[in-house]
Amino acid sequence: MRKRIQAWLRGPIIAIGSMALYAIALGCFLALMLLVISMEEGGENLSSSTLDMTRIVVLLSQGIGFETDTLSLSIMPLLLTVLLIGLVWSFSRKICTDIRAYVSGVVVWIFINVMGTQSLPVGLLDWPALVCVKSAVVFSLGFAGAALSKDPLSGQLRELIRHHVSDGVRRTIRTGLMVGVIMMGVYLVMGLITVIVWGVLNRSAMDTLFADIGMGTGSRILTTIASLAWLPNLCIWAVSWLFGAGFHIGELATFTPWIGQGRSLPPLPVFGLLPQAVGDEGIRFAVVLIPLVVGFVAGLASMAMKSGFRIIVGSASDPLDR
Numbered sequence: 001m002r003k004r005i006q007a008w009l010r011g012p013i014i015a016i017g018s019m020a021l022y023a024i025a026l027g028c029f030l031a032l033m034l035l036v037i038s039m040e041e042g043g044e045n046l047s048s049s050t051l052d053m054t055r056i057v058v059l060l061s062q063g064i065g066f067e068t069d070t071l072s073l074s075i076m077p078l079l080l081t082v083l084l085i086g087l088v089w090s091f092s093r094k095i096c097t098d099i100r101a102y103v104s105g106v107v108v109w110i111f112i113n114v115m116g117t118q119s120l121p122v123g124l125l126d127w128p129a130l131v132c133v134k135s136a137v138v139f140s141l142g143f144a145g146a147a148l149s150k151d152p153l154s155g156q157l158r159e160l161i162r163h164h165v166s167d168g169v170r171r172t173i174r175t176g177l178m179v180g181v182i183m184m185g186v187y188l189v190m191g192l193i194t195v196i197v198w199g200v201l202n203r204s205a206m207d208t209l210f211a212d213i214g215m216g217t218g219s220r221i222l223t224t225i226a227s228l229a230w231l232p233n234l235c236i237w238a239v240s241w242l243f244g245a246g247f248h249i250g251e252l253a254t255f256t257p258w259i260g261q262g263r264s265l266p267p268l269p270v271f272g273l274l275p276q277a278v279g280d281e282g283i284r285f286a287v288v289l290i291p292l293v294v295g296f297v298a299g300l301a302s303m304a305m306k307s308g309f310r311i312i313v314g315s316a317s318d319p320l321d322r
Contacts, residue, residue: 030053062138092142215269223269
């Protein structure tokens with residue numbers, strides 16, 4: 001009976017602890033950024049808006065967008081989302097992964113987020129029910145990851161698969177998953193390289209936006225660091241751009257290797273690094289061939305590697321290999 005009560009009580013500890021650590025760290029950075037901006041611009045003290053901005057970013061990192069008179073933002077900062085899920089995972093793994101802790105924890109987590117939506121200076125793009133669903137998904141992902149990493153059922157499941165699935169099938173599935181992970185990793189690295197190239201090529205456009213807004217050196221550094229929260233988003237967009245599909249930012253802008261139209265975007269410095277159309281047809285053709293080349297190389301590697309299928313062409317000992 002005592003263990004059951006403790007499990008119910010540990011859920012709120014996980015929710016409150018994760019949210020408190022995340023919000024405090026985020027709030028301290030935002031307070032510093034707003035203070036530096038206020039000092040350099042010489043206007044009103046923006047640090048008084050730290051609490052409201054912290055609540056807005058906490059909600060945004062869970063997919064809950066907002067709108068103002070001039071801006072509507074619903075793009076999740078995926079880096080912050082991953083960090084928040086990681087905090088829930090870490091607290092859950094250390095404290096408790098019982099189902100009762102999950103139920104009580106997710107209820108408290110939803111309550112905290114719903115309370116965070118009250119009296120905001122901006123309008124939310126989601127209904128209250130959708131706010132509850134999105135926040136519950138974030139908590140559930142972190143808690144489920146911790147539960148699966150600790151649950152002995154995962155080990156039992158592996159033993160069950162080992163006894164009922166042949167070695168060839170297991171090796172085929174394992175090799176396929178390995179190839180998929182390697183290809184996704186290569187694509188993301190290429191996306192990161194592309195984002196860096198965009199930044200180098202479009203540095204002057206970003207400097208112009210910084211100058212138009214009137215930001216000093218300290219403000220530029222801190223806002224650039226803050227923009228790193230959207231770095232995974234930019235990498236995914238860059239991968240889509242490399243493959244020829246491109247990406248859209250609402251109805252305001254479209255970017256592909258053939259089109260670079262972003263004149264309707266708000267004057268945010270991070271939008272300054274987005275690409276223009278590629279004029280050289282040969283470069284465009286080479287870019288859209290990247291998925292084919294990466295898939296072909298990854299397939300050949302999986303066939304030849306010892307950890308893959310180990311197909312050796314021309315082996316005298318095993319004629320089936322040929």
